[in-house]
Amino acid sequence: MIVLSRNDPDTGLRVMRSIQAYGLPISRAIFMQGRSPYHFMPALNMSLFLSANETDVREAVALGLPAGRVLGAITADETDDQDLRIAFDFDGVLADDASEQIYQTDGIEGFRSHETMNAATPHDPGPLRDFLASINRLQQREEEQRTTDPGYQIRVHVSLVTARNAPAHERAVRSLKDWGVTVNDAFFLGGIDKSTIMRVLKPHIFFDDQVSSLSSSAC
Numbered sequence: 028m029i030v031l032s033r034n035d036p037d038t039g040l041r042v043m044r045s046i047q048a049y050g051l052p053i054s055r056a057i058f059m060q061g062r063s064p065y066h067f068m069p070a071l072n073m074s075l076f077l078s079a080n081e082t083d084v085r086e087a088v089a090l091g092l093p094a095g096r097v098l099g100a101i102t103a104d105e106t107d108d109q110d111l112r113i114a115f116d117f118d119g120v121l122a123d124d125a126s127e128q129i130y131q132t133d134g135i136e137g138f139r140s141h142e143t144m145n146a147a148t149p150h151d152p153g154p155l156r157d158f159l160a161s162i163n164r165l166q167q168r169e170e171e172q173r174t175t176d177p178g179y180q181i182r183v184h185v186s187l188v189t190a191r192n193a194p195a196h197e198r199a200v201r202s203l204k205d206w207g208v209t210v211n212d213a214f215f216l217g218g219i220d221k222s223t224i225m226r227v228l229k230p231h232i233f234f235d236d237q238v239s240s241l242s243s244s245a246c
Contacts, residue, residue: 028051028052028053028055029053029055029056029057029071029073030042030043030046030053030055030056030057031056031057031064031065031067031068031076032056032057032058032059032064033058033059033060033061033062033063033064033083034058034059034060035058035060035061036058036060038058039056039058042056042058043056055071057071063086065083065086065087065090065092065094066090068087068092069092074093074157074158074160074161075093075094075095075155075158076092076093076094076095077094077095077096077097078094078096078097079096079097079098080096081096084096088154093154093155093157093158094154095155095234110180110181110182110183110184111182111183111184111231112184112186112228112229112230112231112232113162113183113184113185113186113230113231113232113233113234114185114186114187114188114225114228114230114232114233114234115155115159115185115186115187115188115210115233115234116188116189116233116234116235116236116237117187117189117191117199118153118189118191118236119153119236119237120153120154120155120234120235120236121152121153121155121156121159121187121202121203121208122150122151122152122153122156122199122202123150123151123152123153124153124236125150125151126138126141126142126150126195126198129141138195139194139195142191142194142195142197142198143194143195143197145198146194146197146198146201147198147201148198149198149201149202149205149206150198150199150202152206155234156206156208159185159208159210160206160207160208162183162185163185163208163209165183166181166183166185166209169181169182169183184211185209185210185211186210186211186212186213186214186228186230187199187203187210187212187213187214188213188214188216188221188224188225188228188233189213189214189215189216190216190217190218190221191215191216191217192215192216192217192218193215193217196213196215199213199215200213214228221235
């Protein structure tokens with residue numbers, strides 16, 4: 028993890044001291060004294076920028092960089108396990124929004140027809156495909172750890188939660204396989220309110236390109 032900030036280096040001292048005080052494993056930071064630090068994301072091999080500041084996120088996205096706005100307050104985890112649960116929407120998040128645009132112009136039947144005809148054609152990757160690939164590398168390390176330590180408990184769990192349903196689900200699954208990324212489980216809801224799934228799944232992080240979905244899915 029890397030801190031990207033418009034603060035000046037002097038103010039950044041307090042930021043880094045706060046990080047140390049809370050025991051967070053973050054040692055890298057960029058302080059730009061009011062200027063945008065997002066141009067440095069490719070040089071730092073960063074796959075995602077997160078901020079509660081909507082303006083900062085929009086500026087990063089305008090530069091073609093993967094970024095997301097953090098919504099809502101942190102809620103306490105009611106479970107006793109130590110796993111990390113991450114959920115992704117598909118269109119506009121893992122994949123580009125080309126099919127979403129077809130849905131907007133041609134409706135649900137036009138969308139389904141288009142996805143069925145193009146089931147064997149992978150989607151172009153969206154802004155968070157590379158981030159999922161990074162998570163998969165962590166999961167691979169966990170699997171390697173379990174081969175040497177059978178008692179090791181897998182901690183990272185990834186879910187796909189999308190409004191797609193059959194037959195449009197096939198292109199999504201094929202796209203993930205073509206990109207070389209995986210999820211542990213997938214929910215193809217076909218119009219069912221995502222919040223009903225989120226109340227059971229209880230992800231720590233849910234990435235969606237629709238604010239309405241995020242608001243209704245708050246756990």
